[in-house]
Amino acid sequence: MNFELNDTQKLIQQTFKKFVDEKVKPAAAEIDEKKEFPAELFKEVGELGFFGMRYPEEAGGTGTGIMSYCLALVELARGSMSLAAPCMMQSLMATYFLYRDGDEEVRENYFTPALDGTKIGGICMTEPNAGSDLSGITTIAKVFDDHFELSGQKTWATSAPYADFFSVYSRTDNHDKPSFFLVPAHYKGVHVGRNIEKLGVRGSITSEVTFDEVRLPKNYLLGEIGGGARGLIEILAEIRIMTAALAIGAATAAYEDAIEYAKTRVQFGRPIGKFQAIKAKAADMAVMLETSKQMLYYTAWLCDEDKPRQKEAAIVKLYASECANSICDEASRILASYGYAMEYPIQRYWRDVRFTLFGGGTNEILKINIARELGL
Ligand SMILES: Cc1cc2nc3c(=O)[nH]c(=O)nc-3n(C[C@H](O)[C@H](O)[C@H](O)COP(=O)(O)OP(=O)(O)OC[C@H]3O[C@@H](n4cnc5c(N)ncnc54)[C@H](O)[C@@H]3O)c2cc1C
Numbered sequence: 001m002n003f004e005l006n007d008t009q010k011l012i013q014q015t016f017k018k019f020v021d022e023k024v025k026p027a028a029a030e031i032d033e034k035k036e037f038p039a040e041l042f043k044e045v046g047e048l049g050f051f052g053m054r055y056p057e058e059a060g061g062t063g064t065g066i067m068s069y070c071l072a073l074v075e076l077a078r079g080s081m082s083l084a085a086p087c088m089m090q091s092l093m094a095t096y097f098l099y100r101d102g103d104e105e106v107r108e109n110y111f112t113p114a115l116d117g118t119k120i121g122g123i124c125m126t127e128p129n130a131g132s133d134l135s136g137i138t139t140i141a142k143v144f145d146d147h148f149e150l151s152g153q154k155t156w157a158t159s160a161p162y163a164d165f166f167s168v169y170s171r172t173d174n175h176d177k178p179s180f181f182l183v184p185a186h187y188k189g190v191h192v193g194r195n196i197e198k199l200g201v202r203g204s205i206t207s208e209v210t211f212d213e214v215r216l217p218k219n220y221l222l223g224e225i226g227g228g229a230r231g232l233i234e235i236l237a238e239i240r241i242m243t244a245a246l247a248i249g250a251a252t253a254a255y256e257d258a259i260e261y262a263k264t265r266v267q268f269g270r271p272i273g274k275f276q277a278i279k280a281k282a283a284d285m286a287v288m289l290e291t292s293k294q295m296l297y298y299t300a301w302l303c304d305e306d307k308p309r310q311k312e313a314a315i316v317k318l319y320a321s322e323c324a325n326s327i328c329d330e331a332s333r334i335l336a337s338y339g340y341a342m343e344y345p346i347q348r349y350w351r352d353v354r355f356t357l358f359g360g361g362t363n364e365i366l367k368i369n370i371a372r373e374l375g376l
Pocket residue numbers: 089122123124125126130131132133155156157158159201206355358359360361362363364365368
């Protein structure tokens with residue numbers, strides 16, 4: 001296997017690194033404190049082509065592949081998880097079914113403008129009584145000859161207050177398995193409810209969304225009736241690999257800050273990094289970060305080569321998110337009281353990275369999935 005990044009991948013990594021160092025990092029604390037969606041930066045990410053990276057050129061994307069995408073996403077998450085998380089949603093879950101199943105009207109009015117960030121999409125799957133168990137959703141679309149009428153209650157919808165459209169996971173009254181629908185946010189009967197106050201990722205707004213007899217044209221059914229779960233499985237590995245990239249980005253930021261601090265903070269007449277206890281923490285962090293990155297690159301390569309990857313994707317998401325949480329915790333200990341101070345960013349990385357333990361499937365469920373792949 002060739003471990004060398006190609007020229008395009010190197011360029012994308014450098015471009016996003018520069019963007020993050022110059023524009024995202026300096027804004028990250030304020031985004032978190034004000035709990036405000038970073039709309040301008042989101043638009044700039046769109047202008048950099050991020051939302052179209054996983055889509056082919058003939059669909060308006062850049063076709064640069066999942067490896068390039070992951071390199072860019074790690075950088076975005078290194079800068080601000082509040083920016084990176086909604087960017088990830090926009091580039092895959094909110095848009096995938098529009099790309100795969102949308103007719104000309106859907107592509108022109110929703111998918112294409114989402115690729116450059118002119119329009120923002122949300123994904124509505126989770127309900128108050130259906131999180132991990134999406135077979136328990138109660139949102140339902142009544143099927144009529146010339147339209148659908150969708151009603152239900154969703155929650156935890158990322159980007160909902162400023163979304164232009166939603167991809168909604170819903171049952172229909174003529175099938176026992178769910179489907180995906182495109183629901184424009186301005187349609188009559190769509191109500192964005194309260195925003196959920198969160199521990200982390202506070203600039204990425206998550207809200208309740210209610211659909212009250214929303215009338216949808218026939219072409220807003222995305223794919224076959226009853227084909228929603230099958231469609232989700234198509235992108236499940238990617239969702240997990242991308243969540244691992246988010247975790248690695250936040251962990252990289254914490255790791256870099258902690259190593260720098262260990263070199264400069266002097267106690268007992270020498271930098272704390274000279275003490276064995278701190279050296280051991282630094283080494284543990286480096287091991288966790290390096291192994292997570294290598295697994296990420298490997299699984300991204302499996303995607304780009306279109307090789308089987310369900311088990312590997314579950315493993316990298318589980319492993320990288322657990323490692324990232326440990327890295328942020330160790331970084332916080334290296335900074336001690338300053339890791340606890342709101343004026344230092346370590347506390348933000350530590351809060352933000354917890355989301356990767358359950359985003360993209362909880363790690364408990366992932367263990368069940370991995371065991372299933374082992375035939376258990
Ligand atoms: C910041 C953030 C953004 C989000 N954005 C979106 C979004 O845009 N759109 C969207 O639809 N959703 C979104 N979600 C919701 C997220 O996908 C769900 O929270 C997630 O699927 C877990 O569901 P739950 O929280 O209801 O947990 P539950 O499913 O209720 O799980 C609770 C606990 O039980 C465990 N558990 C459940 N079933 C089993 C089992 N069979 N075996 C063993 N353990 C089990 C879980 O692992 C967990 O520990 C977001 C969540 C967060 C935190």
